[in-house]
Amino acid sequence: MEVGGGLGKKERRLVRLRCSVKNYDWGRMGSESRVARMHSLNSGVGVVEDKPYAEFWMGTHESGPSFIIRSAENGAAIGLESGSVSLNSWIAQNPEVLGDKVVKKWGHNLPFLFKVLSVAKGLSIQAHPDKELAEVLHKLQPNVYKDDNHKPEMVLALTEFEALCGFIRLEELKGVLQNVPEILEVIGSAYANQVLHFNEQDGEEKAKAVLRSIFTQLMSASNSREVISKALSKLISRLTMEKKVRELTDKEELVLRLEKQYPDDVGVIAAFLFNHVKLNAGEALYLGANELHAYIYGECVECMATSDNVVRAGLTPKNRDVKILCSMLTYKQMMVSIMPWITVISIVYLSGFWLQGFPDILKGVPLNPYISRYTPPFDEFEVDRCILHLGASVVFPAVPGPSIFVVMMGQGRMQTSSHEDLVMEGDVLFAPASAEIRVTSTASQLHLYRAGVNTRFFSTS
Known part of the structure; x- marks a missing residue:
């Protein structure tokens, strides 16, 4: 070709x-x-x-x-x-x-x-x-x-x-407003009361409206650098002192890290509103x-x-x-x-x-x-993770769409019906539609990842 x-x-x-x-x-x-x-x-x-x-x-x-x-x-x-x-x-x-x-x-x-x-x-x-x-x-x-x-x-x-990723539940947010007074100082009591008086029976749309109101008010405060700087100074000082007498939560430790990376940034305070996900x-x-x-x-x-x-x-x-x-x-x-x-x-x-x-x-x-x-x-994508030990082989069946393979670790061979490629860490290869590919490891382990169009797209389109 x-x-x-x-x-x-x-x-x-x-x-x-x-x-x-x-x-x-x-x-x-x-x-x-x-x-x-x-x-x-x-x-x-x-x-x-x-x-x-x-x-x-x-x-x-x-x-x-x-x-x-x-x-x-x-x-x-x-x-x-x-x-x-x-x-x-x-x-x-x-x-x-x-x-x-x-x-x-x-x-x-x-x-x-x-x-x-x-x-x-x-x-x-x-x-x-x-x-x-x-x-x-x-x-x-x-x-x-x-x-x-x-x-x-x-x-x-x-x-x-x-x-x-995403917002914490409003019940959790009530606890944040009660335990992080610096947020209350930035958004004001009127906005905080929308959360504190919220009942889950009020429904989904009301919950979204309350979250939108609180988040918009907090992020808009970034227009006043002085307000954010003052609130962050108080927050960091308080957490630094409390760390001497108690174990901080994961979210509090994260806020201390983020403040060192982005001083005087409203995003540091806003982190309290989001889910902290660890993969x-x-x-x-x-x-x-x-x-x-x-x-x-x-x-x-x-x-x-x-x-x-x-x-x-x-x-x-x-x-x-x-x-x-x-x-x-x-x-x-x-x-x-x-x-x-x-x-x-x-x-x-x-x-x-x-x-x-x-x-x-x-x-x-x-x-x-x-x-x-x-x-x-x-529809646009899915990802496959492939890990092979020395001498192991596996076949990626032909699919009706394109794929991209990236070799993350090791060495091996990738074979189609008409050709063989020697591959190693750092190699990236495009596979055309309808290509069946056999992968064989020639190292202690071969790690590679494949991105392709979501398989369910082909079954439903």
């Missing part, structure tokens, strides 16, 4: 990719960052030790495109020359690699974006707009909102991973459009619809849009489930109410002894 040429119906070879890196200031420094190591191995570019490495992008988004690497017959890369073809351009020339159903739904576009993240300090308090809002924001502010797509996403932890390696968390979140620490793979739209309101030096963020959020209190997987990956309503508690944590569904699948309720 020639780069830029057609792909025969019988030839389903893998295509090697050279991928982009993002050096956001919240990334891990130098070789401490998995992103830095992955990018260096993938590109041949050395690691700069005093530079943060935050995100490794694998896909077609114009803000961080991947490029085709031409390869010799033995699978070895033979270089990326100036003017090389981007994956996006190559797909446009060879749309059959996406499969008929994907082309019919999304056109000549890869519908998902795959990433590796190395998080050293908190990301912004943020949400991603739904499709309708994304189109409006992109039209009004194309320099800020880079595309017109929505951005549901899922993170799959590679290490212990921390995040803030173990191999656990995943998914987020729909207009759901508030902030990643705090750890490393993960992340998959999302192909978009880079973010609306921010705290814990960041970047552009903030408090008004849009506060107006767009769902203010749902998300469910938790330890029931069978078909329930966990579904959005469940009881009499019109979401079950209250933490967000869903996906454990992955074993497809065989080596592969676990993480399936969010979004």
Whole structure:
């Protein structure tokens, strides 16, 4: 197969990719960052030790495109020359690699974006707009909102991973207002009383209205730096003193950490309003459009619809849009489930109410002894986690859509019906639709991840 040429119906070879890196200031420094190591191995570019490495992008988004690497017959890369073809351009020339159903739904576009993240300090308090809002924001502010797509996403932890996600229950918020007087000082007693006098029998819509009112009032206070600075000073002083005589809660310890990272930022106080989620390696968390979140620490793979739209309101030096963020959020209190997987990956309503508690944590569904699948309720993507010991082999069956594979650890072979590629840590490969792929480990362990279009999309479309 020639780069830029057609792909025969019988030839389903893998295509090697050279991928982009993002050096956001919240990334891990130098070789401490998995992103830095992955990018260096993938590109041949050395690691700069005093530079943060935050995100490794694998896909077609114009803000961080991947490029085709031409390869010799033995699978070895033979270089990326100036003017090389981007994956996006190559797909446009060879749309059959996406499969008929994907082309019919999304056109000549890869519908998902795959990433590796190395998080050293908190990301912004943020949400991603739904499709309708994304189109409006992109039209009004194309320099800020880079595309017109929505951005549901899922993170799959590679290490212990921390995040803030969704709002705590109003009953918990009552306790926060009673035990964190600094929040009361910022929002005022009238707003606090909306929470303190709330009864769960008042219903879901009233609960959302109360949450919206409190959150909007708190985040809008960021317009007065003096008010936030004074409240944070009192909060940090009080917690520092109390730490000498009692054990602080996890949330209080987190607030102390965040304040060191983002002094005088309203997002530090706002952290008390959100669920503090901790993932173990191999656990995943998914987020729909207009759901508030902030990643705090750890490393993960992340998959999302192909978009880079973010609306921010705290814990960041970047552009903030408090008004849009506060107006767009769902203010749902998300469910938790330890029931069978078909329930966990579904959005469940009881009499019109979401079950209250933490967000869903996906454990992955074993497809065989080596592969676990993480399936969010979004058409654009799913993620497979594959771990093979030395000499073990597994087959990824042919699917009607495209996939991207990334090798996270070890060495091995990836075989299609017509070709074999030697792979190692840092390799990223695009697999066309209908390609059956056998993977064999030639090291003590081979860890790789696959992103592809959600399998349920093909069964329902």
